[in-house]
Amino acid sequence: MQRIHFETEHNLFRDAFRAFLDKEVVPHQEAWEEAGVVDRSVWRKAGELGFLLPWADEEYGGAGLKDFRYEQIMCEELAHINEPGFMIPLHSALCGPYIAEYGNAEQKARFLPGIIRGETILAVAMTEPSAGSDLAGMRTTAVDKGDHYVLNGSKVFISNGLLADLVIVAAKTDPNNKHAMGLFLVERGMPGFERGRNLKKLGMKSQDTAELFFNDVKVPKENLLGDAKGGFYYLMNMLAQERLTNACGAVAGAEAALQATIDYVKERKAFDRPIAHFQNTRFKLAEMRTQVDVAQVFTDRCVMDHNQKKLTPEVAAEAKLFTTELLGKVVDEGVQLHGGWGYMWEYPICRMYANARIQRIFAGTSEIMKEIISRGMKL
Numbered sequence: 001m002q003r004i005h006f007e008t009e010h011n012l013f014r015d016a017f018r019a020f021l022d023k024e025v026v027p028h029q030e031a032w033e034e035a036g037v038v039d040r041s042v043w044r045k046a047g048e049l050g051f052l053l054p055w056a057d058e059e060y061g062g063a064g065l066k067d068f069r070y071e072q073i074m075c076e077e078l079a080h081i082n083e084p085g086f087m088i089p090l091h092s093a094l095c096g097p098y099i100a101e102y103g104n105a106e107q108k109a110r111f112l113p114g115i116i117r118g119e120t121i122l123a124v125a126m127t128e129p130s131a132g133s134d135l136a137g138m139r140t141t142a143v144d145k146g147d148h149y150v151l152n153g154s155k156v157f158i159s160n161g162l163l164a165d166l167v168i169v170a171a172k173t174d175p176n177n178k179h180a181m182g183l184f185l186v187e188r189g190m191p192g193f194e195r196g197r198n199l200k201k202l203g204m205k206s207q208d209t210a211e212l213f214f215n216d217v218k219v220p221k222e223n224l225l226g227d228a229k230g231g232f233y234y235l236m237n238m239l240a241q242e243r244l245t246n247a248c249g250a251v252a253g254a255e256a257a258l259q260a261t262i263d264y265v266k267e268r269k270a271f272d273r274p275i276a277h278f279q280n281t282r283f284k285l286a287e288m289r290t291q292v293d294v295a296q297v298f299t300d301r302c303v304m305d306h307n308q309k310k311l312t313p314e315v316a317a318e319a320k321l322f323t324t325e326l327l328g329k330v331v332d333e334g335v336q337l338h339g340g341w342g343y344m345w346e347y348p349i350c351r352m353y354a355n356a357r358i359q360r361i362f363a364g365t366s367e368i369m370k371e372i373i374s375r376g377m378k379l
């Protein structure tokens with residue numbers, strides 16, 4: 001189905017981003033998968049070409065492109081090449097905006113240029129071993145010591161956990177108020193800030209997902225983002241954009257999985273005919289084609305609503321819920337239609353299947369999305 005919300009400049013941006021991926025990412029994907037982490041140098045290259053935080057103001061080195069369609073294009077192209085480790089969306093559309101939105105002038109001037117150049121890689125650390133969905137249950141604390149805070153606690157499952165130079169860490173700031181938390185900019189090399197192992201995962205093999213530890217880390221007050229008790233609100237406020245980002249990637253991932261399956265069933269033969277000719281295959285593919293098209297139209301509309309600051313958390317949750325569940329269905333049917341070859345890592349559908357599973361879990365599980373949507377229905 002033809003999409004109607006992209007204009008010439010978006011198509012040119014897509015061509016440039018795709019050319020960058022073909023040259024700087026695709027040839028390294030296997031090596032990154034083996035290493036469990038992408039090469040730092042690719043971040044610099046992306047920065048040089050203007051692909052990091054293109055929305056940021058020009059005074060910091062951005063292009064001032066305040067149009068989420070550019071973020072959408074990057075999510076889509078990364079999904080099309082099935083690259084889960086080089087998380088530009090996490091850096092650009094999730095973490096960077098915290099600094100632009102809640103940072104003061106000094107913090108923006110100090111951090112944004114390096115972030116935009118790809119020299120300072122970002123991560124956000126909310127989840128803890130005993131608190132994921134229930135963020136208010138986190139135990140990491142930040143105690144006010146006058147000119148600095150002292151951070152203690154640990155985080156788990158942190159994307160870019162090993163590569164990150166600057167981590168936005170959520171920590172409790174008032175023992176009497178479970179929703180009082182601050183967001184702290186913890187920098188590589190701060191004494192007491194340590195990283196655990198690169199966690200072994202079902203998929204996303206090229207992504208460095210790690211544990212982080214904070215043992216009496218002295219964080220200067222200049223590294224607190226916004227209000228010391230406002231962090232919970234900041235996180236909730238930013239999660240709508242994060243979920244839209246997930247939706248953009250999920251629907252593109254579903255499209256890629258569908259295409260890979262279509263290509264395969266046309267080639268593969270059983271009982272003297274291509275398996276594409278069996279009615280079961282055609283009906284499955286027809287269902288998926290329809291669902292992916294519907295999901296794409298909805299996601300594109302969310303992007304345009306977001307551009308006009310009209311996307312509500314409930315609708316962002318609908319987008320994440322629908323597209324990530326659909327992705328799960330498409331990769332599963334895709335593996336089925338590939339038969340045993342679909343279970344082999346060398347086939348893209350196998351990696352897509354493994355990479356897709358987390359989409360229904362991170363950035364809020366499907367169950368949490370349903371909570372958010374139903375809360376908005378005032379039942």
Ligand SMILES: Cc1cc2nc3c(=O)[nH]c(=O)nc-3n(C[C@H](O)[C@H](O)[C@H](O)COP(=O)(O)OP(=O)(O)OC[C@H]3O[C@@H](n4cnc5c(N)ncnc54)[C@H](O)[C@@H]3O)c2cc1C
Pocket residue numbers: 123124125126127130131132133134156157158159160201204209358361362363364365366367368371
């Ligand atoms: C690969 C990967 C990357 C990640 N990256 C990051 C990152 O960069 N930064 C970060 O902070 N976190 C990150 N996470 C953490 C992720 O966001 C959490 O795993 C997720 O929010 C779920 O939290 P949990 O794992 O503690 O599960 P739990 O909260 O323990 O949930 C377990 C189950 O209980 C269900 N459940 C919980 N509460 C309810 C409820 N109220 N109603 C119904 N069901 C409920 C859940 O839906 C789920 O099915 C990442 C995780 C992974 C695996």
